[in-house]
Amino acid sequence: MKYYFPLLYCGIAVMTFQGCTQSEKGTTLSNTPEKLIDPANMDTTVKPGDDFFHYASGVWLKNNPVPAKETRWGSFNQLRDFNAKAVKSILEEVVNNKEAKAGSPEQRVGDFFASAMDSTQIDARGDEPIKADLARINDISTIKDIVGEIGFQHTVGIGSPLYRFNIDQDEKNTAANIAQFGQGGLTLPDRDYYLVNNTRNRDIKQAYETYVQKLFTLAGSDDALAVKKFEQIWEIESALAKAQWSREEMRDPYKTYNKLTLAALEKSAPQLNWQETYNILKIKGADSVIINNPDFFKNTASLLTDEKIDQWKTYLQWNVLKNAAPILSTPFIEASFAFTQALTGQKEITPRWQRSFNVIDENIGDLLGQLYVAKYFKPEAKKRMVELVKNLSETYEERIKTLDWMSETTKKKAIEKLRAFTPKIGYPDKWKTYNDLEIKRDDYFGNIRRAKTWDYNDMVAQLGKPVDKTRWGMTPPTVNAYYNPVNNEIAFPAGILQFPFFDFAADDAVNYGGIGAVIGHEMTHGFDDQGRQYAADGNLKDWWTKEDADNFKKLADKVVNQYSGYTVLDTLHVKGKLTLGENLADLGGLAMAYAAFKKTPQGQSDEKIDGLTPDQRFFLSWAQVWRMNTTPETAAQLITVDPHSPADARTVGPIVNMDAWYKAFDVKEGNKLYKAENERVRVW
Structure with missing residues (x-):
């Protein structure tokens, strides 16, 4: 099975659109706050060395409880809500566009959205759309x-x-x-x-x-x-x-x-x-x-x-x-949501329009993605990302060369794999056309069935054909990123290229602590406990010496033990083995981002902004990316199913292994998060 290693758990990850320059009207959509690192969000009554999660975001966490229609609330969710306004305007524009050319993305997306929003017609049909399925199964006898x-x-x-x-x-x-x-x-x-x-x-x-x-x-x-x-x-x-x-x-x-x-x-x-x-x-x-x-x-x-x-x-x-x-109709939707409530603690159902564009993104994401890219994506963002990926890649290679636990033989293979990484940024080079997919303005259920059938047929048609490495595992609007080991590729959809991850006006400390760490995270997946088993060409094969593999496993075991010590809801322990790959990616990603940041003029200076040093801003940028409140029900579920650690563990797990964090915040022995130098885990 192909593995995708996303930044967030895909089943819960926030799918959204980025708001950027709205060129047609000359206005700009921006969710960037006046202060990129706002001290007002911090709880300075907490010592950073005792609880960096709340030190960095304690006031924000207190002032931003989980809204009724959500199961978690953090930077990802805020970005989703901001961008939802942008995508809603697109959908409302195309649904009312009487001049859209037949077969165009505008016409097809508009018709799909119209069908999804016609609750009167959907309710009138009741369970009629599935009666034939239930009857067919009822007639089975063997x-x-x-x-x-x-x-x-x-x-x-x-x-x-x-x-x-x-x-x-x-x-x-x-x-x-x-x-x-x-x-x-x-x-x-x-x-x-x-x-x-x-x-x-x-x-x-x-x-x-x-x-x-x-x-x-x-x-x-x-x-x-x-x-x-x-x-x-x-x-x-x-x-x-x-x-x-x-x-x-x-x-x-x-x-x-x-x-x-x-x-x-x-x-x-x-x-x-x-x-x-x-x-x-x-x-x-x-x-x-x-x-x-x-x-x-x-x-x-x-x-x-x-x-x-x-x-x-x-x-x-x-x-x-x-x-x-x-x-289906409202009674079915209400029953489904009642079960969702029990699993996740979500108090109110997501608005219909928001559920609708999620369904459209899932089923005809390349059509919706084309509309998004045309209206909101900045080409300069892609250019800047290319530069950042290059900087992180060069830094990664430098660090591999200095590893004291890896032999020159394995280092050579690791660098070969790193140089073979294929970055994908923004959106696909070629779009799915969904040829022959019929979309009707008055048939929501049928549109979904036909779209999923089309997708299935498109998938099986790949059997016997050359592998198409231009395909993406996420749609352009997605606020996420991933590493795909069989293609040895790292991908950053357009949706994540927005604050708090990335901002043109931001100082390097903020961008490297945000999107820089994301880039490093995905790169490190190529060398985590799973990704390291794939070679530069993407094939599953061993390229390690036995001694180097043993050394890696010893370091990885320390990471397992560290994260297994973290708890959720006071009693549920993080599953250190389940989350190992993501934890290694966080550790490596943040370390790479910091090393790359230190090459910038700001990284080499001591100039303060809002009373914060460059290093402090870097680590606070990382922390504000992961600030998040979560319902108890969802927190318990994610401990069982999510290969990512919870937000507080993701915030502090990497930094307690970085000497620079101790120096930046004067963390000393006696602080609760303090780890002796010889206990700090350095893998990549």
């Missing part, structure tokens, strides 16, 4: 048909029951695409929700039961039948959870690389009827596939028995219902 329905649902945008399937690059032969299957099939965010019996998980189970019963009742089941259906679903999903590997295990790219022929698949899990599944999934001309967890498929196959046909039918109907609920 296990063969169950397996066929599972595959069919993958292809037509209904959902991804039982397993995950995609076409991606072969990690040991990245010049070729290959069919890949992965463990899946759960509704709750992680297998632990089914396997760990504690108060929090029992409460979630109760909310889940209510959700299942509500949706089946809305679809026509009586109360008694709805209760039975939940029991059937819980039994199947619990069995799937037991068959899954943990998230920590799934981080091992060698363990999850299992290349099998079709004959071997048929032998290991014959009940899954692989030849027919191949045909339904449109896998043509493939002699082998990659399975991330062979045990999952063996154990899953044993569940496909004649005695369980009714249970599987219920499970497949549930897959239809849960995926459709957020885009």
Whole structure:
């Protein structure tokens, strides 16, 4: 499976648009505050060496609780809300544009948005859009048909029951695409929700039961039948959870690389009827596939028995219902949100227009992205980013050369990989055209189904074709960034090129503490515990000497121990092994950004701004990027599922290993965050 290492967890990450120069009207949209580092946001009653998270942002955190329509609130969210106003103006403009050329991005995005906002028509249809799906499943009478329905649902945008399937690059032969299957099939965010019996998980189970019963009742089941259906679903999903590997295990790219022929698949899990599944999934001309967890498929196959046909039918109907609920009529939407509330603590549903543009971005993101780039993206931002990437890359190479734990042999390979990085900045060189995708102004549900079907067909069409390395893993409006190891590329969508990460008017301390650290973060993913196992050409292969690998693992273990000591909600410990890659990226990224900053005139001076030295501004810039309030429910969920550490740990984790931070804020032995020099972890 291809790995993307994003700056934020993708499932929760803020997707948004950047507001920049509005050239048509000569006005400028800007969310930059008067003071880039505002002392009014700081809590100076707290010693920086005791609690840098609150020292840097304590007053801001107190004055900015999580809004009712959010689950977290921080710099990312503020940027999203600011940029949402910009994208809303685009959508309102195109939806009313009667002169838009047929087939143009303006016309197609406008029609999609119009369909999404027509709540009267959507409510009038009720559950009509899914009745045919539920009836088709109800008529199933054999296990063969169950397996066929599972595959069919993958292809037509209904959902991804039982397993995950995609076409991606072969990690040991990245010049070729290959069919890949992965463990899946759960509704709750992680297998632990089914396997760990504690108060929090029992409460979630109760909310889940209510959700299942509500949706089946809305679809026509009586109360008694709805209760039975939940029991059937819980039994199947619990069995799937037991068959899954943990998230920590799934981080091992060698363990999850299992290349099998079709004959071997048929032998290991014959009940899954692989030849027919191949045909339904449109896998043509493939002699082998990659399975991330062979045990999952063996154990899953044993569940496909004649005695369980009714249970599987219920499970497949549930897959239809849960995926459709957020885009059906109001009663379905309200039931879906009630379950979201239990999981995340969000108090109010996100406004319809905001949900709508998120759906449009997800389904036809390149059409929406074209409108955004044309109106709001500054070419100068891309030029400046190219310079920053170059500066960080040169600094990274210098630091690799000075590592005292790595041999010259491995250093040579590391530098070769670093020089082979491909940076992607802003937006794709070529856009998806979505040819033959029909978008109707009066069919929101149908638009989504057709868009997802188009996307599936576009994906399977890549099988047998040369790998297209121009494709992106995120849309241009996204406030995030990522590293993709099989392409050895770092990507920075246009959406993140805005304050607090980046600002043309900002001093270098602010930009290097913000976007500089982001660039360094993504670069370091190429050398974290997962990324380091991929070579310069993107292939999964070992380029380390054994001694160097052992030295790296010893340092990584120290990082695991450091972060495992951090807690959330007083009792939940950060999972140091799950978050290792992101923590290494934060440590390396901030260290690289600081070293690059020290090459600038400001970095070499002592000139203060608003009473703060250049180094203080650098570290405070880093801290304000990660300032964030989070609902308790979401905090608990993220500890289980998110490979990133929580905001306070991300703020302090890297800095306590940097000598410069101690000097900048006069942190000494006796301060709570103090680490002795010989205990500070320096990897990259």
